[in-house]
Amino acid sequence: MGADYYKLLGIGRDASEEEIKKAYKKMALKWHPDRNSGSEEASKKFKEISEAFEVLSDKQKRTVYDQFGEEGLKGGGGPPPGAGAGPSGGFSGFSGFPGGGGNTFTFTSGPSEFGGGRGGFSPSDPNKVFETFLSQMGMGGFGGLGGMGGIGGMSGMGGMRGGRSGASAFDQDDSMNGFGSFGGMPGGMPNGRRNSRPQPQPPSGSTPSTPSGPSEITRPLKVSLGDLYQGTTKRLKVGRRLLDGTMEDKVLEIDVLPGWKSGTKIRFPRAGNEQPNGETQDLVFVVEDKPHEHFVREGNDLVTHVKIPLVEALTGDGSKRVVELLDGRKVQVPLPGGVVKPGQETRLPGEGMPIRKGGTNSKGDLLVKWEVAFPERLTAAQKEGLKRVLG
Structure with missing residues (x-):
């Protein structure tokens, strides 16, 4: 049974936008x-x-959810191509649809997350949702809310390192996640970057411009453990909406380097x-590990399980087992x-796994359980x- 979004917010199914x-x-x-x-529990909630x-704050997503539930929403059971959609920006995000084969993917950053009825809804970073909500409500961070320890503002993803094709990549280990910089909070981190760029102020007496959406769009980039072990190149076809209402397609390339971890972020400035x-x-693409059939990653180590019969466990001194590694090599x-x-x-x-710290070519260990x-x-x-032998 899917999640009841109305119950989670404590509202009725006929709740208005303001009530939501x-x-x-x-x-x-x-x-x-x-x-x-x-x-x-709080993080989960x-x-x-x-x-x-x-x-529920997005009319199109809400309509799909009301008709098909959480499973239909996330499974891509949305309206057919050409269905009406609201303006770009807001919480519509950057939706991904399978496209082509191999390492080619298609993403669309336009207003509809359900074009073609494929792909489905993928939740955004909850911190980013909250920050966007505050900025659209004119609160500019926690400073205007009170009761939160005097937190001065919010920042995004710091610790960027150079990437390829105009992109910048930074590891989750070296970055400040979530809000990052807490101006007035004891133990806060003052060196975070702000996630939202300063907005130009309209001239005195002029009418403010239409509120814009978030300054970045974040979506997961699922990568197999084998590709994270050996490295690969991902090609992503991106569709973005221009000011004149038309769509423009471009292909972005991401060189996945050996040793990247789940949480590594790749930024393409001004590509949305x-x-x-x-x-x-x-x-911004965030690397996620795809589950592997035989190996689990634990930091820089790989863990695999090998089953042996009881008789060999009791008597198998000197026995060996062959394990095939991610690069195809077999070890005894x-x-x-x-x-x-x-x-x-x-x-x-x-x-x-390869270790990317300190410019070394070292690797973690393989643990056979x-x-x-x-x-x-x-x-x-x-x-x-058995009684005679072991008794």
Whole structure:
């Protein structure tokens, strides 16, 4: 059963736009992680209500959700091509649709997240949703809300390092996530970058321009563990909306470097939608690991599980098992000496993921965790034999 976005915000299904905003503001302040330091429940709640608001505050997403539920929304069960949509910007975000084969993907940053009925809705960063909400409400950060410890403003993603094709990439390990810079909060980080660029002020007596959307659009870039091990090049076809209402397509290339981690961010400045205020949105892709059939990444180490029969666990001194690595090489892994216990590990140094710190060519380790396959049943004779041997 899908999530009940209305229930998460504590509103009825006929709630107005203002009621949705008011409910979200109340719930977001209540469950914001900075008010509930270290609370996993608060972080989860904050993420859930941000997702609920992102959907219900957008007329098109709300319509799809009301008709098809969360599964239909995220599964791409949206309106057919050509269905009406609101203006660009706001919370519409940057939707992705499978396109072509291999390492080519298609993303569209226009107003509709459901064009062609494929792709589906992917929730944005809850911190970004909250920041965008505050800026559109004219609050400019936490400073105008009170009761939040005097937090002066919000920043985005710092610690950028140079990338390819005009893009800049930075690792999650070296960046300040979420709000980053807290001007008046004890223990805050004063060196964060602001996520929103300063908006030009209209001349005195003039009419303010139409509010623009967020200064950047963030979407996940799913990469296989093998590609993160060896490196690859991803080609992304991007459609962006121009001020005259037309769409422009371009192809971006991302060189995925060996050792990149989930959370690595790649920024393409001014590659998104053109805004009414003359600014152009940045496109930011965030690397996500695709699950692998045999390996799990733990930092710079790789973990795999190898199953052996009970008799070999008891008697297999000197036995080895062959493990095929992500680059296709096969290594012989010796069983631990003596009786092998379930969960016991064998570590192979230097056979893990590439390490990108300090300009070295080193790698993490491979951890083989041994699983012991116990027999489903034993005959009476086998039981007696075991008693004689082990008793």
